Structure formats: C-alpha cells, structure tokens
Amino acid sequence: MQVISKKKGRQSVVFTEPPMVFSSASIVGDVEAKGPLGSRFDLILDDDTWGEKSWEKAESKMFERSVRLAAEKSKIDLNEIDCLLGGDLLNQIISASYAARTLKIPYFGLYGACSTMTESLLISGMLIDGGFREMAACTASSHFSTAERQYRFPLELGNQIPPTSQRTVTGAGCVIIGNANKCKDGFLFKSIRITAGTIGRIVDLGITDASNMGAAMAPAAADTISAHLQDMNRTVDDYDLIVTGDLGKFGSEMLFDLCKEKNVDISGKHADCGCLIYTADQDVNCGGSGCGCSAVTLASYYLERIENANYDRILFLATGALMSPSSSLQGESIPGIAHAVVMERSCCI
Amino acid sequence: MEHQERKKKEYQDKVKKKMPKSNTFMECVRAFLVGGLICCFGHFISDLGRLWLRLDIEDSALFTSIVLVFLAALLTGIGVYDKIGKFAGAGSIVPITGFSNSIVSPAMEFKREGYVQGVGVKLFTIAGPVLVYGISTSIVVGIITFLFFR
Numbered sequence: 001m002q003v004i005s006k007k008k009g010r011q012s013v014v015f016t017e018p019p020m021v022f023s024s025a026s027i028v029g030d031v032e033a034k035g036p037l038g039s040r041f042d043l044i045l046d047d048d049t050w051g052e053k054s055w056e057k058a059e060s061k062m063f064e065r066s067v068r069l070a071a072e073k074s075k076i077d078l079n080e081i082d083c084l085l086g087g088d089l090l091n092q093i094i095s096a097s098y099a100a101r102t103l104k105i106p107y108f109g110l111y112g113a114c115s116t117m118t119e120s121l122l123i124s125g126m127l128i129d130g131g132f133r134e135m136a137a138c139t140a141s142s143h144f145s146t147a148e149r150q151y152r153f154p155l156e157l158g159n160q161i162p163p164t165s166q167r168t169v170t171g172a173g174c175v176i177i178g179n180a181n182k183c184k185d186g187f188l189f190k191s192i193r194i195t196a197g198t199i200g201r202i203v204d205l206g207i208t209d210a211s212n213m214g215a216a217m218a219p220a221a222a223d224t225i226s227a228h229l230q231d232m233n234r235t236v237d238d239y240d241l242i243v244t245g246d247l248g249k250f251g252s253e254m255l256f257d258l259c260k261e262k263n264v265d266i267s268g269k270h271a272d273c274g275c276l277i278y279t280a281d282q283d284v285n286c287g288g289s290g291c292g293c294s295a296v297t298l299a300s301y302y303l304e305r306i307e308n309a310n311y312d313r314i315l316f317l318a319t320g321a322l323m324s325p326s327s328s329l330q331g332e333s334i335p336g337i338a339h340a341v342v343m344e345r346s347c348c349i
Numbered sequence: 350m351e352h353q354e355r356k357k358k359e360y361q362d363k364v365k366k367k368m369p370k371s372n373t374f375m376e377c378v379r380a381f382l383v384g385g386l387i388c389c390f391g392h393f394i395s396d397l398g399r400l401w402l403r404l405d406i407e408d409s410a411l412f413t414s415i416v417l418v419f420l421a422a423l424l425t426g427i428g429v430y431d432k433i434g435k436f437a438g439a440g441s442i443v444p445i446t447g448f449s450n451s452i453v454s455p456a457m458e459f460k461r462e463g464y465v466q467g468v469g470v471k472l473f474t475i476a477g478p479v480l481v482y483g484i485s486t487s488i489v490v491g492i493i494t495f496l497f498f499r
Contacts, residue, residue, distance in 0.1 A: 054461045156425050156454035158434015163369040205360040215364045
C-alpha cells in the first residue's frame with residue numbers, strides 16, 4: 001500500500017484532508033474584558049476566584065467551561081468530541097487535568113507554556129487527518145493570580161515590575177476542530193481549515209531574564225517562521241497575516257529584527273495577541289502573555305475574521321518560554337519554542 | 350559552536366541595548382519622597398509616644414515599630430500597600446513597613462494551602478533572606494564587639 005507522506009521538509013506537515021474549525025469559545029477576567037477585544041469574549045469573570053475557594057480552582061473551571069461553551073455554541077454533544085488536548089501554565093498542568101476529570105473526554109495533557117494553543121491545534125490536526133480521531137477540542141488556559149504566585153511574588157507584595165514584563169492573561173480559550181465530513185449546518189464556523197503546520201524547535205539565545213520573555217521567545221518565533229516558509233516553499237506574501245502568541249511589544253520588535261536577518265520581512269503583516277489584548281493605558285508594560293492570551297484571541301477574534309473573509313490565510317504561531325522557577329533561580333537561560341498552524345478560508349463541502 | 354556563541358552574544362547585546370528601561374532617576378525621587386514620608390511619620394509616632402504616653406527612648410522606638418508594622422499590615426490586607434509599592438519601589442520596601450508587607454502578603458496568599466504547609470512554610474519566603482543575613486551579620490558584629498571593644 002502506498003502511504004502518502006504528509007511530512008513536508010524538516011519541520012512541517014501538510015494535511016491531505018485538512019481538518020475544519022467547527023466552534024470556539026473564550027472566557028476572560030475583568031481586566032481583559034476592559035481591553036480592545038472586550039465585547040467579543042463569551043464570558044467574563046466577575047471576580048478572579050469565580051466563586052471558587054482558590055484561583056487554581058477558578059482557572060480549572062474556566063478551562064472546563066470553555067470546552068462546554070464551545071460545544072454548546074455549535075450544539076455539539078460532548079460525547080461527539082473524541083479527544084481533548086490542552087494545557088496551562090501551572091505545575092503538573094492541574095487546570096487542564098482537573099477539568100478533564102469532569103469532562104470525561106479522552107485527554108492528552110500538553111505543556112508548551114504559552115505555545116500550548118498551537119501545540120494542541122497541530123497535534124489535533126494530525127490526529128484528525130490521520131483518521132485516529134474525528135473531532136477534538138483544543139484548549140489552553142492561564143490565570144494572572146495563579147501564575148503570579150507560581151512564577152513571581154504574592155499579589156499584595158509592594159514591588160515594582162520591570163518595563164519589559166508582561167501581564168499573564170486570565171482566560172481560557174477552546175477551539176473545536178474535526179474531520180470535514182462531520183461539519184453540520186448549525187456550526188459556528190463553516191469555512192476555516194487547518195491546512196498545514198510547523199513543529200517548532202527549541203531556540204535559546206541565552207536570555208536569562210524571566211521578566212523579559214518576549215526577547216527570550218522571539219528567536220524561536222523567527223526560527224519557526226523561516227522554517228515554515230522554507231518547508232512550504234512559500235513567502236510572506238502568501239499570507240494575509242502572521243500572528244504570534246505573546247511576544248509583546250518588545251518581543252515583536254526583536255522578531256522583526258531577527259526575521260530581517262533571515263531576509264524575511266514580516267513588518268507589514270505581523271500581529272501579536274499580547275499586543276492586541278490590552279490597551280496601552282492598562283498598565284501592562286509590554287502587553288499580555290500566558291497560554292490564555294493566544295487562545296482567547298484566536299477563539300474570539302481571528303477565527304471570526306477568517307470566517308467573515310477578512311483574511312484568507314493566516315499563519316498562527318503561539319510562542320512559549322519553557323523555563324521554571326527553579327531553572328531561573330539556577331541561572332539557566334530560557335528555552336523558547338513556537339509551533340505554527342496555517343488557517344485558511346475554504347468552504348464546507 | 351563558536352559561531353553559535355557569537356550569535357548568542359550579539360543577540361543578548363542587542364536586547365540589552367534596545368529593551369525599554371525604567372527611569373531610574375524618577376524612581377529614586379519617588380523612593381526618596383515616599384520613604385522619607387514614612388520615616389517622618391515614624392518620627393511623629395515616636396514623638397507622640399514620648400510626649401503623650403510618656404515613654405522613654407527605647408520604649409517609644411518599640412512603640413513606633415509596632416504602630417508602623419500594624420498600619421502596613423492593615424494597608425496590605427485592604428490591598429493598598431502593593432499600589433504604594435508600585436509607585437515608590439525601595440521607598441516603601443526598605444522601611445519596617447516593607448518588612449510587614451513582605452510577611453503579610455504571603456500569609457494572605459498561602460492560607461489556602463493550610464496553616465502549616467501553607468502559611469507556616471511560606472510566611473518568610475520574601476523576608477527570609479533579610480532575617481537570615483540580618484541575624485548572621487548581627488552575630489558577626491556581636492562577636493567582633495565582644496572580642497575587641499568590650
């Protein structure tokens with residue numbers, strides 16, 4: 001039997017039966033709701049514990065609720081979802097696993113730090129195109145308060161944060177994708193396909209400052225973009241937009257520089273979820289970060305933009321900084337990663 | 350390998366050069382003003398203790414510490430001290446009020462992990478180094494004083 005290779009180049013994959021995006025949902029905290037995308041989110045937390053005893057419980061509840069909400073919006077029964085892939089920033093990805101405990105959907109927990117959303121989309125895409133699963137929910141969450149206490153300081157501590165820092169987004173985003181023959185009339189999206197993807201490599205140019213994650217992740221983003229274009233034999237002009245996850249203002253600036261060194265000019269076509277989610281007067285320094293940042297921006301904004309034909313093809317790459325509090329204390333530099341997926345507009349058969 | 354190292358070095362230098370930096374001068378001014386204000390307030394309490402409560406110098410110093418620690422703990426509890434800290438930086442960290450804030454904030458945060466493993470273990474996560482090196486230094490100074498200046 002002839003096996004058709006879906007591998008393309010060193011890092012990329014091209015789907016032969018591109019999975020379709022069916023539905024999405026986003027839940028955010030009140031600070032994110034005050035940002036430019038505020039009116040687009042499905043649910044807004046009134047306070048950051050969301051009626052739970054701890055922030056961790058609230059984050060897990062956001063994760064779970066985003067999956068239920070995404071299914072509900074397209075009238076998909078949870079039993080139809082064959083696989084749940086997702087993760088968060090907390091130790092042992094408890095938000096995702098505790099949510100999966102109640103959702104009872106076959107589950108793969110992923111840790112890619114802030115790159116989790118594209119990691120889950122890419123793996124789900126492969127599972128679906130490979131015929132192993134027919135519908136999958138890709139979810140990622142983060143919470144300002146849980147991330148602060150794990151990675152930084154107690155919330156009430158009176159300290160100053162450096163201007164390169166970014167605010168962890170409180171939010172959970174879920175995107176349900178599936179085989180095109182599963183597409184039904186009532187679905188939220190009917191014309192978005194994930195056609196290809198690029199698996200990121202770890203790139204570490206020796207940045208040790210954990211409050212400058214944009215600069216730590218930018219080299220990984222540049223590496224993935226250039227690998228993607230090379231593997232796919234495309235140029236930046238083949239895309240309407242290249243969206244990065246949470247490089248923030250300074251990280252984006254470094255990305256332009258790094259891309260230019262590789263003779264790729266993305267400056268006119270680049271957007272960053274971390275720059276998009278807050279306004280400049282929200283006192284967030286370089287912008288937003290966290291798994292939830294790219295997840296809620298994709299789920300609430302970009303998918304709609306593709307569906308409404310504002311964009312025909314975008315390259316979406318969430319970036320992750322894979323350090324831990326221990327590695328930071330031991331002076332280790334920050335390994336960055338970026339996985340990319342190509343999302344295209346093409347109608348349901 | 351050498352090329353990789355050079356590339357890393359170049360990138361780090363570029364990041365250092367281009368990254369947004371905090372305005373150290375203004376931070377110093379704010380720290381000086383707020384820190385000075387806290388100290389003046391402390392002196393006011395100390396004077397109050399001596400004139401009004403008729404305490405001696407040692408007792409009035411103790412009285413001042415107790416009042417400042419209490420007020421900072423209260424401000425931390427109602428979510429004000431972190432805002433002062435964000436504005437003043439070292440100005441509100443260095444005085445004893447900062448010490449109080451560094452104890453109360455983890456206490457509030459880690460209550461959910463229980464009183465022993467949570468509050469008990471985490472209480473000194475911020476203030477711990479100050480205590481360890483503060484006490485160590487005082488022991489060294491104490492020994493030197495004992496040996497040479499008695």
